[in-house]
Amino acid sequence: MISDRIKSNLTNELRRSLLAKVGIVLFVSILLMGLFAPVLATHNPHEQGHSDEAGASYPPLGLTDEITIAQDGERVSHTVEGTSEHVLGTNNVGQDIYSRFLYGARTSLLVGLSGTLLATAIGVPVGLTAGYFGGRVDDGLMRIADIMLAFPSLVLALALMGAFGRGTVGIPDPIVAAGFADGMPETITFPGMVTVVVALVTWVWFARVARGEAMAIRNEEYVKAARSLGASHATILRKHVLPNSLTPIIVLATIQVAAIILLESSLSYLGFSGTTLSWGYEIQRGHDVMRNQWWVATVPGIGIVLSVIGVNLLGDWLRDALDPNIEGEGAGGAG
């Protein structure tokens, strides 16, 4: 599994590649932001009304915004200045964008990571079994894969959301519960249905890769030997086939985290999410007011781009260091 050779390949590639370092830094920063959002946030992300005396939203710190407001029945020009109270400004309903940015990171990562895990958990066993046994099982899987491929992943995800609804799960926020962050939301709204849906859309990629690996491994001498020594199929799958197909699965999973972050943001942008603390949702809101408050849509988009770049760079690093043979580019992005 994680042999010394793999470790040294990883460190060598990391030393060689500047981009891999950038990827790690980006990913870890976003991860920390998401994890410690309640501590790092300056305001409760749901709290409205953070606007100046004329009711205008603040632009990011250091910028000024020129707007026209009605005053005593006349239209007058009014200047809003960014304030250190709201470093990234506030949105059209007066919520603090910086705090919402942190919570948005949380949602993206939660869905990205748990969606990928779920997709792996569905796809890998199916793919390994199909590839290992071959024959009818395998044919069946490949036909299902063909069908899944004919659906654009975003379209399928939307249709699933349309059919299943936008269920969410409330999880108590441990940091708030422990008393480290007063005044922050007490529950994390976990968009459970979105997670299930993105997994249902992407599992087939894991199945395909796992199948390919299993097909290659099942004919190896040591697998035949284990079989002739009386090991059961289940044991062989678990002890030999799975560990040996891990590398490409890990690389694929990394790429899929990026794809799922994009998919989640697209769903939220279109209003199929379940939580309002999402970058995609925030961009939707910003889209409505972009002519007046350009920063509302701009800031969360930067969050998406940076985290997806970070994850993609991690994926490139793993791929270059571990060199698995993954066909094509995975499911690609959805957004």
Next chain:
Amino acid sequence: MAFGKFLIRRLLQGVFVIWGVVTITFALRALSPGDPVNLIAGQVPDQSTRDQIRQDLGLDQPMYVQYFDYLGNLLTGNLGYSYNQRRAVNDIIAQHFAATVELAVAATIVAVVIAIPLGVVSATRRDQPADYAATFGSLVGISTPNFWLGIMLILIVAMQVGVFPTSGRGIAFHEAMYNLFRYGYVLDLLSWLSYITLPAITLGTYFTALITRLTRSGMIDELGKPYVTATEAKGLPRTLVRYKHVLRNTLIPIITVLGLQLGTLMGGAVITEEVFNWPGLGQMFITSLRNGDWPVVQGIVLFIAVAFVVINILVDALYARLNPQVTDE
């Protein structure tokens, strides 16, 4: 001969795939909450009218009967009726698909025209500034959600330059062309161009980035193959070595990847149409889904799936023609 067999096999597979898509979308409709009668009749309290509607739509039948009815209708080319638009789904699709095709084709052209030269430059000037720029640009390109990119283009380009409309489609391409050739009227075409530019860039960016990456890595692989040295050794001009031999061989597999990415393109079109209020199938899909207008949703998904299957058969046929090793195997 071999080719005919191959085609028949692919067609059968395609029919199976389409059946699968139809079945899955039907199942989703069956699972979805909400009563279509409300959509059609509004909140008519009159129970007998409601029952009448239900009966007309066949919604009082058991699910399996509805399923076979639906399949039967599909076989006659009838996609059903919209719940709340009082029109046949066929008409709705016929009205909107040209806009989506225009957008998708424009985006593909943008992508191919930019990406292939970029990939070639990147591969042939490896580790030089041009390569770094292209590599970095394509990394950002595949990492940017296109709805955000669309909004940024509106903010930065449309609102500053003012030439590009930010919403709607203006005139259809075929009308613009008709006016051009019939009356020599150029402005319509320019207007069409001004409307489609930003959506096409928005939709095309991901593909530009993807094709750049594929071209670069494919060409680097290809340049390392012994036949390239052998072709150089016989004194062939470098242009021919690079383009007639290497680039051609690089692009052959990329064509297949692009066929498979058609789904991503359609997914992207859904979002792009939403951002730019582009009256295509994607926008219709979202609207219908929000309204629970399942017949339209099903019709559009089916339409996309058929397009996917047909285009991939064509791509495979093209691939077989370009790569002589395939047909013999």
Next chain:
Amino acid sequence: MTEEILRVEELKTRFFTDEGQVNAVDGVDLSIDRGDTYGIVGESGSGKSVTARSIIDLIEPPGEITDGEIWYREPDLAAAIGDDYPDAIDGDRIDLLRIPPSVRRSLRGSNFSMIFQDPQSSFNPTITVGEQIAEAVEVQRRASANPRSTRARSEQYTLTSMILGSMFSSRRYVSPESRERAIELLELVGIPDPIERADQYPHEYSGGMLQRAMIAQALAGEPDVLIADEPTTALDVTIQAQILDLLDELQAEMGMTILLITHNLGVVARMCNRVGVMYAGEIVERGTLEDVFDDYVHPYTAGLLGSVPDMEGGGGRLQPISGNVPSLLDHEMGDRCHFADRCPKAMEDCLNHPPEYPASGSDHHAVRCVLAETGYNDGRALPDDYFDGTDRPAGDKHVGPDDRDEDSDDERQHPPAETTGGEHQ
């Protein structure tokens, strides 16, 4: 009296890799007469293939020819470019390393051509064999249509010309005449039904047939010098003999000079009249076939010959001599005889890098070994464990040529590992 067509002096080709500077070719001297067959023999990684590629100018980054002279006798060319590059001209000879790349490029195909080890990977799989040979014919046709002096410039074939060519068949690069000539060439190298064969793709050919086609392609430009890099290694033994016969015949017919790169002493004995033995980027012994096979001096040559079971039987492949394949990394090479760590006769004198000494036999016989100058002296022998970690001379941890094959697909990145994928017969 034969004249010298090619003279290589102090050729140095380096590869600048992540691990350091690789001295793939480290001061090679060669002299080849017109019409001769010169064999370079050595293990994988000895630099023989890089030497050949340096001569025909196929070294690409990170590789670079850093030093040396390659004198090529071609009176027409010398006269044509003499005014422009007087430094590069000496009488009717040209130093190929001192003329601009465009002129050098123009020599490919028409003056020098090359056949490669693995025909299957040396043809483009998606273009018909006939078309690929016709391309080579076209190169020559266009070259001879232009006077020497303008050739370098007219060789430019722009992207525009190519795009036009793909649209209008009359503007294609390859003319119908070249296609016809390609068919004649296929016939010349003994391919039956050449007209149909020309329209087939490489994967429709057998290995032996495809190697014939590659020879046809190499002959298309009627070259002065044909470089054959392991031309038979990838083939069956019976086919090998046929290909060698074909080369023999064609040489007699067309009067070409052949530079044959091989690890197979049987092939050398059958084909060559001059031989150079390469080791660690140097020619360690060279001379006529008799000099090297009968009057050898260098212990490495002795080792090679000692391990050839049957010279005529085609199976005479080079057995590795015990010990490690030498590192070609500059910082590991040291200033001693590079063979010393494997040499059974290594002495204290060998710790200084030996120059080339003349040796008994013909005038051409030269050896890079102190034994050519002084006899073996037991008293001065190096102790067995002098090069620690390496058993000398009869260790069991020898590394054969095969062990360096891992990267045979991307020789560019790992220049010293020559492609020897065909040795497993």
